[in-house]
Amino acid sequence: MPNSTKIIDVLLVEDDPGDVLMTREAFEDNKLRNRLSVVSDGVSALEFLRKEGEHVDAPTPDLVLLDLNLPRMDGREVLQALKADANLRSIPVVVLTTSEAEEDVVRSYSLHANAYVTKPVDFDRFIEVVRQIDEFFVEVVRLPGR
Helix, strand or coil, X not given: XXXXXXXXXXXXXXXXXXXXXXXXXXXXXXXXXXXXXEECCHHHHHHHHHCCHXXXXXXXXXXXXXXXXXXXXXXXXXXXXHHHCCCCCCCCEEEEECCCCHHHHHHHHXXXXXXXXXXXXXXXXXXXXXXXXXHHHHHHCCCCCC
């Protein structure tokens, strides 16, 4: 596959330490070579994406995994700001959240999320979902600039 040798930068926006740990383990267990950066709230996510403050040297992510329920600024607000910014809107965003609410699905897509995935509670299933997201965006999809 054409992108199989590519290493992509992934930004995980997640405030639950357990979910961060499981995502890291999914990358390690599946030998995913992509670089994973993590921020734990919406304000930090936008600072990271805009390379502000302590994130001035942050890599521009090729993919954002975004939780909806975040402190300081929720994921919906982050998604709206990201997609309204001409410099950031082309970055694919996968909403990765516990919410199964139809209104969250509809709103996320109306804000131009690229995918909406409900986090499985089962560890093995969670690992598999993260692996599939990674595989899709690395092996199948052509990302901007890649």
